[in-house]
Amino acid sequence: MRSSKECRIAIVIDHCEGTLSHIFDEAMVRYFSGLPCVVSCYQDDNLSSPRRLEKLVAKLRKGKADRAVIVGGSPKRYEASFRRLDLGTGFNPYMFLVANVREQAVWTIPDVERAKEKTKTIVAKRIREATCLSPIGEEKFELSKNAIVLGGGVVGMRAALALADANIQVTLLSRAKDIGGKAIQLTHFYDRPGEVSSWFKDQVKKVKKHPNIAVKTSVELKGLEGSLGDYRVKVEDPSGKRREVEGSAVILAMGNDVIPNTEGIFGHQRFISPPQMEAMLADGGKSLVTDKERPLQTVTFILDLVNETIKIDSANAIKNAILLRENHDRAVYVICRDVKVSLDGMEKQYRKAREMGVIFIKYDDPPKFSLVNGQINVEVKEVSIQMRGDDYSLSILSDLVVVSERFVPSKDNQMLADVLGIPLAEEGFLMDENPQFARVRTNRRGVFIAGGCRYPQTLDESLVEAEAAAAGVTELLSQGFFGYDLAVAEIDPAKCAACLTCPRVCPHSAIVVERYAEGNVYVTGGYEKDFRWKAARVLPMQCYGCGICVSSCPTKAITLKHLTDDEISLQVGV
Amino acid sequence: MIEPNKAVTVGQRPGVADQNVLILGSGIAGITTALELSEMGISSTILERRDRLGGQAAVFACKASEKCNKCFACVVDNQIQEVSRRSGIRILTESTLGKISGDPGRFKVQIQSGGNESRLEASVILVATGVDFFNARQKPEYGYGLFQNVITAQDLDEMLHAKGRVLRPSDGQVPSRIAFFQCVGSRDETIGHLWCSKVCCAYALRFMKAIRHQYPEIETSFFYIDIQPLGRSFESLLEACRQDERMHLIRSLPSKVYGHRTSTDLRIRFIDPVSGGITEEGFDLIVLSIGMTPREDADQVADLLHVPKNEEGFYRSPPPDSGIFVSGACKGPRDIGGSIIDAKATAREIAQYLGGV
Numbered sequence: 001m002r003s004s005k006e007c008r009i010a011i012v013i014d015h016c017e018g019t020l021s022h023i024f025d026e027a028m029v030r031y032f033s034g035l036p037c038v039v040s041c042y043q044d045d046n047l048s049s050p051r052r053l054e055k056l057v058a059k060l061r062k063g064k065a066d067r068a069v070i071v072g073g074s075p076k077r078y079e080a081s082f083r084r085l086d087l088g089t090g091f092n093p094y095m096f097l098v099a100n101v102r103e104q105a106v107w108t109i110p111d112v113e114r115a116k117e118k119t120k121t122i123v124a125k126r127i128r129e130a131t132c133l134s135p136i137g138e139e140k141f142e143l144s145k146n147a148i149v150l151g152g153g154v155v156g157m158r159a160a161l162a163l164a165d166a167n168i169q170v171t172l173l174s175r176a177k178d179i180g181g182k183a184i185q186l187t188h189f190y191d192r193p194g195e196v197s198s199w200f201k202d203q204v205k206k207v208k209k210h211p212n213i214a215v216k217t218s219v220e221l222k223g224l225e226g227s228l229g230d231y232r233v234k235v236e237d238p239s240g241k242r243r244e245v246e247g248s249a250v251i252l253a254m255g256n257d258v259i260p261n262t263e264g265i266f267g268h269q270r271f272i273s274p275p276q277m278e279a280m281l282a283d284g285g286k287s288l289v290t291d292k293e294r295p296l297q298t299v300t301f302i303l304d305l306v307n308e309t310i311k312i313d314s315a316n317a318i319k320n321a322i323l324l325r326e327n328h329d330r331a332v333y334v335i336c337r338d339v340k341v342s343l344d345g346m347e348k349q350y351r352k353a354r355e356m357g358v359i360f361i362k363y364d365d366p367p368k369f370s371l372v373n374g375q376i377n378v379e380v381k382e383v384s385i386q387m388r389g390d391d392y393s394l395s396i397l398s399d400l401v402v403v404s405e406r407f408v409p410s411k412d413n414q415m416l417a418d419v420l421g422i423p424l425a426e427e428g429f430l431m432d433e434n435p436q437f438a439r440v441r442t443n444r445r446g447v448f449i450a451g452g453c454r455y456p457q458t459l460d461e462s463l464v465e466a467e468a469a470a471a472g473v474t475e476l477l478s479q480g481f482f483g484y485d486l487a488v489a490e491i492d493p494a495k496c497a498a499c500l501t502c503p504r505v506c507p508h509s510a511i512v513v514e515r516y517a518e519g520n521v522y523v524t525g526g527y528e529k530d531f532r533w534k535a536a537r538v539l540p541m542q543c544y545g546c547g548i549c550v551s552s553c554p555t556k557a558i559t560l561k562h563l564t565d566d567e568i569s570l571q572v573g574v
Numbered sequence: 575m576i577e578p579n580k581a582v583t584v585g586q587r588p589g590v591a592d593q594n595v596l597i598l599g600s601g602i603a604g605i606t607t608a609l610e611l612s613e614m615g616i617s618s619t620i621l622e623r624r625d626r627l628g629g630q631a632a633v634f635a636c637k638a639s640e641k642c643n644k645c646f647a648c649v650v651d652n653q654i655q656e657v658s659r660r661s662g663i664r665i666l667t668e669s670t671l672g673k674i675s676g677d678p679g680r681f682k683v684q685i686q687s688g689g690n691e692s693r694l695e696a697s698v699i700l701v702a703t704g705v706d707f708f709n710a711r712q713k714p715e716y717g718y719g720l721f722q723n724v725i726t727a728q729d730l731d732e733m734l735h736a737k738g739r740v741l742r743p744s745d746g747q748v749p750s751r752i753a754f755f756q757c758v759g760s761r762d763e764t765i766g767h768l769w770c771s772k773v774c775c776a777y778a779l780r781f782m783k784a785i786r787h788q789y790p791e792i793e794t795s796f797f798y799i800d801i802q803p804l805g806r807s808f809e810s811l812l813e814a815c816r817q818d819e820r821m822h823l824i825r826s827l828p829s830k831v832y833g834h835r836t837s838t839d840l841r842i843r844f845i846d847p848v849s850g851g852i853t854e855e856g857f858d859l860i861v862l863s864i865g866m867t868p869r870e871d872a873d874q875v876a877d878l879l880h881v882p883k884n885e886e887g888f889y890r891s892p893p894p895d896s897g898i899f900v901s902g903a904c905k906g907p908r909d910i911g912g913s914i915i916d917a918k919a920t921a922r923e924i925a926q927y928l929g930g931v
Contacts, residue, residue: 076655162922165926166922166925166926308803308809308812309803309808309809309812310803311803338800338801338802339800340800340802340803341761341770341800341802342770342771342772342773342775342802342803342804343770343772344906345769345884346770347761347768347769347770348768348769348885351763351768362800362825364825383825383847425806425807426810427806427809429806439911439914439915439918440915440918454806455805455806457805461912464912464915464916464919465915467918467919467922467923468915468916468918468919468922470922471610471918471919471921471922472918474614474922474925475610475613475614478613478614478615478925479615
């Protein structure tokens with residue numbers, strides 16, 4: 001703590017629109033003015049009003065103070081304006097403190113006199129704390145306008161196109177031999193006329209022709225490291241040759257995996273998957289026949305055995321049911337727990353399907369399947385038939401039964417989660433930094449997620465996500481630099497024992513520990529004369545200043561610059 | 575620390591700073607777009623008809639039970655605070671749109687604020703006017719407006735937001751049996767609304783979780799046609815609801831509500847899916863999950879700005895060179911999260927249109 005004589009504190013009293021005026025009477029103001037180091041005292045009725053704030057700033061600028069304590073409501077009320085805006089007070093943004101007397105005293109203590117006493121204590125403590133504030137600087141570094149998109153499916157392609165159009169150099173990496181992904185299996189859109197294939201070919205062509213996109217196919221993802229502005233993706237081509245691709249930011253769009261349902265009776269050839277159904281419809285229905293060239297008359301879709309809360313299968317089933325009725329005159333049953341109509345225009349499609357004679361059956365108990373003379377007998381209890389009090393099942397002899405494939409997280413998710421420190425959601429999909437505030441952004445600065453690796457959604461929903469992720473990257477790179485203030489953790493290398501506790505607890509992978517011996521061999525005893533342990537180091541542009549490492553460090557080697565131990569001790573009055 | 579790259583174009587974006595995007599509506603879509611644009615150095619003016627920001631979602635209450643149920647209500651508060659502080663975003667409340675002239679990229683707009691009229695120039699106009707909630711009086715069989723204890727989910731939300739408690743309007747007591755009716759104004763051809771509002775199932779289930787957490791003694795019933803999933807966390811939410819013994823998910827829509835103007839108790843008639851017969855059950859609070867409809871003045875705005883509409887009356891995106899963009903629920907029902915994602919995507923399109931990035 002520096003000598004308190006050097007400090008010149010301005011007290012700013014915010015009456016919070018008059019709600020605190022009964023506390024801040026003359027005696028109270030006199031008390032504040034008399035506290036050590038206080039050189040000036042200002043009052044205002046409402047500091048959250050920008051105009052009032054401007055006036056106050058003008059006063060502060062003229063005054064003698066070099067730091068300020070705001071007495072009023074919660075820090076949230078002032079932090080953004082005092083810290084993030086350059087108000088031109090002439091103070092460093094970290095030379096402000098907030099004494100939250102509204103929430104800590106006035107609202108919690110009904111008795112006015114006691115609330116006043118508490119107010120005095122809080123302010124006195126904050127004044128003491130203010131004496132050990134020190135300015136915190138800012139830094140910035142340049143960002144190259146390039147990005148990496150992992151995954152060559154429609155989501156990756158859309159993200160790459162969006163970035164490329166914004167003049168960002170994109171490297172699009174795809175595991176498959178060609179870009180396109182799973183959407184190539186689709187033949188029709190559910191919600192509009194026109195075939196997917198022409199739209200799709202157009203997208204592929206655009207990606208391949210775009211001067212700002214470099215496509216690399218047949219590459220296996222082997223690792224991803226680095227930080228904002230300097231991400232490096234390691235990939236391996238089929239010949240086993242490894243190389244690194246660099247980019248300032250990364251969009252993960254590897255999609256999800258699917259597991260076909262082939263256990264037990266589902267392995268029978270009359271059970272097919274939705275993509276197989278799409279393929280059968282793609283050739284104009286020529287393959288809608290048995291191996292003896294007899295038409296497959298009855299087609300039954302079974303939904304909600306898996307993926308109950310994913311809408312994709314339901315949308316595709318309704319779409320294909322209509323096609324089967326309309327173009328091929330087949331008998332179609334859709335058996336599901338709930339009809340998912342929460343997509344644009346789907347209620348109309350559902351209505352159209354029923355008008356065309358598609359029969360929808362809803363179940364509570366999953367249907368049973370058996371083989372009858374080469375056909376599949378689907379036995380199911382319809383909920384509305386149960387409603388009549390009769391407890392009997394419907395039996396549907398089907399030539400073809402379409403069962404959904406289970407959507408599962410991509411096998412890359414776990415690896416990426418490990419190397420990037422991105423948490424996985426409960427089902428194993430990649431997690432946004434904060435599902436509410438920061439969708440498509442991960443807890444790793446510069447890494448974004450979109451599409452099936454986040455959660456399997458319909459084409460439209462995934463494409464909007466791709467654009468939002470591209471918007472995130474564009475926003476980050478548009479300024480050409482990344483500026484951040486140094487209100488972050490800092491490690492004193494002299495105290496660090498390189499115990500690796502902090503990199504383990506850091507939720508943002510912002511701490512690195514350099515290997516401390518050649519080839520990472522553990523060195524015991526008899527160190528060389530000049531041998532020095534290398535210490536852990538915080539990457540300030542990755543750090544969010546959360547303080548978890550500070551509290552975990554066994555040697556107290558880490559300080560949070562904007563909330564030092566000294567400040568905390570003074571806050572709690574030690 | 576990083577090699578400077580020649581492609582970096584710091585400050586090489588002349589004109590972007592002079593661009594102004596006029597945003598119609600300060601709901602979550604409008605606010606988010608304004609914030610995203612400001613991140614990219616593009617200034618905007620938000621026009622809001624009401625005296626407060628935030629649109630429909632601003633009155634939503636947090637629906638956490640023992641854990642966060644990801645209802646996004648807190649996002650709205652946060653975004654409102656953020657947008658009022660950000661420089662480069664001008665906010666005009668209690669203002670409406672007047673005449674528009676000029677060409678795409680250089681619109682001249684008349685604004686009416688109170689009795690005053692002003693003009694401003696806009697490079698781009700973003701329509702983020704949102705939706706209206708269905709007027710439950712149009713379904714007289716449910717007795718909204720007739721029986722005090724029949725309320726809409728939004729009424730309940732406002733009550734929870736303002737008072738932090740769930741109370742019967744008739745006598746201010748905590749109810750003992752609450753029924754949620756789904757699809758009021760959605761999926762209903764009798765009123766010409768052949769669309770699903772997408773969000774109400776998740777909304778009502780989260781609401782029930784929150785209520786059951788705060789009042790473990792309350793019995794809740796959920797009357798539905800089909801349960802509509804919504805996003806990633808829905809699976810665990812639905813499972814938790816199915817596990818709860820005092821939360822009954824009933825696949826049946828009640829036909830009518832019976833009651834007396836002065837009485838607390840209401841009876842509803844529906845087909846019980848278990849017994850199969852027509853059943854009556856008593857409740858002391860009925861919550862109608864009202865759906866989303868195109869706004870009353872949707873046609874006026876569409877005519878003024880030449881925004882195309884779909885069959886249901888929601889907006890479609892105009893051609894990209896028109897200088898007019900559409901974002902959020904006015905394109906069709908969507909949740910807060912969906913509107914945020916949409917707004918981000920739209921902000922990028924606008925920036926691209928302006929040639930700024």
